[in-house]
Structure formats: C-alpha cells, structure tokens
Amino acid sequence: MSTVDAAILKEIVGENNVRDNEADLYVYGSDSSVHEAMPWIIVRPENTEQVQAILRYANTDKIPVIPRGSGSGMCGQVVPIRGGIVLDMKGMNRILDINLKDAYCLVEPGVIDDDLNRALKPHGFFYPPTPASSRIATIGGEIANNASGTRSVKYGAVRDSLLGLKAVLGNAELVSLGTTTRVSASGYPLERLLVGSEGTLAIIVEAAMRFVPIPEFRCLGIAKFDKLADAGDAISEIISSGCQPSMLELVDKVAITAVNKSMGLDLPDVEAILIFEADGMVKQAVDYEIDKVKAVCEKNHGFGIEVSYEEKERTKIFAGRKKLFPALSKYDEFLSSTALADDMAVPFSKMAETANKIHEVADKYGIVMTAYGHCGSGCMHTKILMDTTKGEQWEAAQKAVIEIYEYVRSIGGTTSAEHGIGLSKAPAFKKEKESTLELMRSIKRVFDPNDILNPGKLMDAPDDWLTATHLRYKVGE
Numbered sequence: 094m095s096t097v098d099a100a101i102l103k104e105i106v107g108e109n110n111v112r113d114n115e116a117d118l119y120v121y122g123s124d125s126s127v128h129e130a131m132p133w134i135i136v137r138p139e140n141t142e143q144v145q146a147i148l149r150y151a152n153t154d155k156i157p158v159i160p161r162g163s164g165s166g167m168c169g170q171v172v173p174i175r176g177g178i179v180l181d182m183k184g185m186n187r188i189l190d191i192n193l194k195d196a197y198c199l200v201e202p203g204v205i206d207d208d209l210n211r212a213l214k215p216h217g218f219f220y221p222p223t224p225a226s227s228r229i230a231t232i233g234g235e236i237a238n239n240a241s242g243t244r245s246v247k248y249g250a251v252r253d254s255l256l257g258l259k260a261v262l263g264n265a266e267l268v269s270l271g272t273t274t275r276v277s278a279s280g281y282p283l284e285r286l287l288v289g290s291e292g293t294l295a296i297i298v299e300a301a302m303r304f305v306p307i308p309e310f311r312c313l314g315i316a317k318f319d320k321l322a323d324a325g326d327a328i329s330e331i332i333s334s335g336c337q338p339s340m341l342e343l344v345d346k347v348a349i350t351a352v353n354k355s356m357g358l359d360l361p362d363v364e365a366i367l368i369f370e371a372d373g374m375v376k377q378a379v380d381y382e383i384d385k386v387k388a389v390c391e392k393n394h395g396f397g398i399e400v401s402y403e404e405k406e407r408t409k410i411f412a413g414r415k416k417l418f419p420a421l422s423k424y425d426e427f428l429s430s431t432a433l434a435d436d437m438a439v440p441f442s443k444m445a446e447t448a449n450k451i452h453e454v455a456d457k458y459g460i461v462m463t464a465y466g467h468c469g470s471g472c473m474h475t476k477i478l479m480d481t482t483k484g485e486q487w488e489a490a491q492k493a494v495i496e497i498y499e500y501v502r503s504i505g506g507t508t509s510a511e512h513g514i515g516l517s518k519a520p521a522f523k524k525e526k527e528s529t530l531e532l533m534r535s536i537k538r539v540f541d542p543n544d545i546l547n548p549g550k551l552m553d554a555p556d557d558w559l560t561a562t563h564l565r566y567k568v569g570e
C-alpha cells in the first residue's frame with residue numbers, strides 16, 4: 094500500500110509537478126515491454142537540488158524511486174514492481190552547453206536524442222549512438238540502458254560517447270564522475286558503472302557527451318539474399334575483411350512481410366535483406382568501402398544490389414527498416430508484437446545460425462518470431478508475434494525465450510545488446526552473470542544502501558517474469 098506523503102513532494106517540486114490521479118498512474122505504470130505495475134505517485138523534478146531533496150525524503154522513509162525518461166525501454170526497466178515514486182526526468186531537458194572548442198556537450202538527462210542532434214547539426218556535428226527510438230529516447234535513459242543504434246557498428250554505443258556525468262546517489266549525495274577530456278587514466282572510471290545500470294545505482298542529473306563531425310558523404314545500399322545463411326556469411330565476411338561500414342542491418346522474411354503489409358513497400362519476397370551504409374569526408378573513400386561491401390555480398394550470393402548517395406533515395410531504401418517495430422504489429426491481425434527475448438548480441442560468425450535458431454524455436458512452440466537488427470555490431474533483435482489473449486501462447490513464448498537464451502549463451506553471446514535487462518530478460522541475465530551477481534549487489538549497496546533506486550530489477554528481478562510480474566495484456570482463461 095502507498096505510504097508516500099504527496100504534500101512533502103509538492104513542497105519540493107511544486108503542485109504542478111506531482112501527479113497521483115489514477116489515469117496518470119496507469120500511464121506511468123508501463124513502458125514498451127509486456128509488464129505493468131502501478132506507481133504510488135509521479136514526481137517531475139526540474140533541477141538537481143529537487144532530485145536531492147526527493148531522495149533525502151525517499152531514503153529516510155525507504156520509498157522506492159524509479160527514474161524514468163520516456164519509458165521507451167522494452168524490458169520493463171521503469172515498471173515500478175514495488176510501487177513508489179516514478180521520477181519523471183523529462184522536466185530536466187536543457188542542453189547546457191555545446192562546447193565546440195573542447196568537443197563535448199553538457200546536457201540534462203531529459204534531453205531527447207533528436208533534439209540534441211538538431212542542436213548539433215548547424216555546427217556540423219552529430220551525437221552518433223542514436224537508437225531507432227531517437228524521436229523519444231532521452232539521454233539519461235540511453236546512458237542507463239547503454240543504448241546503441243544503426244551507426245554503432247562504426248561509432249559505438251552510448252558508453253563510447255559518454256565522458257562524464259553528475260549523479261545523485263541513493264542517500265541524496267551528489268557525485269561527479271568521469272571527466273570532460275577525451276582520455277582519462279585517473280583511477281576507476283566510475284561513470285561507466287552507470288552505463289547499463291538501469292536506474293538502480295544513481296539518478297543521472299547531467300552528462301558530458303562527445304560528438305563527431307557529420308560526414309560529407311553518405312552512401313546507402315541494399316542487397317537481397319535467397320538464403321538467410323548467405324546473408325549471415327556476408328555479415329561475418331564484411332566485418333572480418335576490414336570493411337568499415339557505418340551501418341549494416343539485417344531484415345528477415347517475417348519482417349519483410351510485415352513491412353510490406355503495413356507500408357505497402359513491395360520489398361522482394363526473399364529470406365533476407367542487408368542494408369548497408371558507408372560514410373566519410375572524401376567520396377573516393379566512401380566508394381571504396383561500398384565497393385568492398387558490394388563485392389562481399391555478391392560473393393555470398395547477394396543480388397539486386399542498389400546503392401545511392403541521394404538523400405531521398407536513401408530515405409526510401411531505409412524506410413522499411415526505420416518503421417519495422419510498429420510494422421510488426423501488422424504481420425497478422427490476430428497477432429501482437431511483444432518485446433520478449435527482444436535483443437541479444439552474438440558473435441558475427443553466428444549471426445545466420447542464430448536467426449535460423451530463432452525461427453526453428455518459434456516453429457517448435459507455435460509462435461511467430463522475427464530476426465533483424467544492427468547486425469554490424471553483433472546485435473540481433475527478435476519480437477514474438479502471438480495471440481496475447483491466450484495463456485498457452487504466453488507459456489509457449491516463455492519456453493521459447495528460455496531456449497533461445499540457452500542457445501545464445503552456448504555460442505558465447507550475451508543477453509542484451511542494447512535494450513537492457515529490466516524484468517523480461519532478468520532470468521537469462523541472472524544465468525549468464527551467475528558468478529558476479531553478488532558483486533553487483535555489493536556495488537548497489539555502496540551506491541544505494543537502502544535499496545530504494547529501482548529495486549527488484551537486474552540481479553534482484555524475479556526469476557520467472559510470467560508468474561511474478563503483471564502483464565499489461567488481457568489474458569483469457
């Protein structure tokens with residue numbers, strides 16, 4: 094039962110920044126995952142002092158506090174399974190500085206990725222991690238999830254762009270971690286601990302991020318494959334032959350069907366498509382990369398290869414991939430797309446084998462699964478398409494997820510590439526990280542002695558998400 098004093102919180106952030114009506118609580122009780130749980134109250138701080146004051150109160154009364162960006166996470170990271178305060182960080186959304194001389198920017202955690210890139214563009218720079226959700230994803234959420242995106246194959250994940258940050262610990266202490274310099278060998282890189290921490294260690298209130306020059310030339314291409322295995326071999330060979338694409342995306346047949354149905358794109362009826370991009374300041378250098386990628390695709394039976402430097406054409410080629418996630422809901426009118434086993438990272442050489450395994454497991458359990466993703470950085474996404482009104486479909490999905498993650502571990506892959514762990518992936522994560530779970534708990538105790546920050550997640554999440562969490566779907570008897 095809720096034991097939070099709204100008056101105290103209103104005193105800290107003002108009347109308008111506290112909400113506890115049922116409709117708002119309902120909205121803030123879920124994210125882009127399958128889970129839901131109601132918070133007790135929603136509080137939107139506007140500055141660091143307010144965050145500290147909220148945590149001082151919450152820490153004294155041992156009230157759970159769940160930092161939230163836009164709630165676009167796919168695994169239940171912001172679902173308040175133990176109730177408490179949802180801290181809506183979108184009230185702290187100022188770009189504090191774009192420091193061109195020292196090549197970094199200083200942002201509050203609620204800044205939206207696309208807004209940061211719009212601000213950097215006139216200066217000729219961009220912030221590269223950019224997930225497909227960049228229209229809504231906040232920088233705080235990206236850091237806490239270690240998000241990455243289509244261009245991470247060349248520019249890295251969020252961890253590669255983060256220089257330093259300020260954060261409020263569970264006991265309300267403000268700490269400054271990392272630096273704003275490009276390199277640092279000054280002891281433990283503690284800012285890195287917050288990367289992928291999913292709100293369990295501290296509240297990020299400011300971040301220093303690096304940015305890079307916008308390339309003069311971008312060339313995007315597409316190659317079609319009749320066999321998924323050939324596309325997989327091409328991915329591995331592109332990476333191992335020293336090509337440096339700025340994008341390398343895999344789209345499988347299920348995803349192609351969904352995109353064609355929902356967007357009328359008329360993509361070819363093949364088993365797999367690779368979308369690739371090269372970028373640079375010199376056109377010949379981009380041509381060189383593109384020619385190398387094309388040659389590898391052709392060698393691996395890729396066909397129908399088209400490339401273009403034209404922005405309009407590039408947008409057209411990429412349209413299907415960009416809208417893939419919403420398109421999956423249109424694959425079949427009776428099936429909903431659920432984010433389960435939704436992303437993993439696997440060795441490049443195992444990309445096709447993994448995609449085939451996903452389809453094999455889906456067939457075994459009578460569900461539909463797709464395989465796609467930023468394969469150039471080893472990332473493989475799946476979605477489970479199923480009739481969410483049927484309990485037996487959920488049980489089948491859970492079995493499929495377990496089997497897929499067992500396979501992923503057996504080939505040296507990891508539970509999450511970029512979407513994080515939250516609740517849905519916690520059972521697999523706990524198996525993968527079995528030997529270091531206690532170490533993680535010890536670290537959490539140092540940052541958050543009373544276990545108030547996003548409790549019950551990551552290493553402390555339930556072992557069985559299907560029975561131990563509430564699903565945000567109406568499941569029939």
Ligand SMILES: Cc1cc2nc3c(=O)[nH]c(=O)nc-3n(C[C@H](O)[C@H](O)[C@H](O)COP(=O)(O)OP(=O)(O)OC[C@H]3O[C@@H](n4cnc5c(N)ncnc54)[C@H](O)[C@@H]3O)c2cc1C
Binds near residue numbers: 124160161232293298
């Ligand atoms: C259509 C779609 C496409 C997507 N594509 C991608 C993709 O390509 N790549 C990718 O990586 N992800 C992707 N995602 C997942 C998600 O959008 C990203 O991980 C994103 O970074 C989450 O940002 P958010 O602001 O929504 O964070 P939220 O979902 O609100 O929060 C994510 C985590 O960050 C924590 N957090 C938020 N703010 C703070 C803070 N200030 N301090 C401490 N912790 C905090 C939360 O507690 C939570 O654990 C996609 C999601 C959708 C819906």
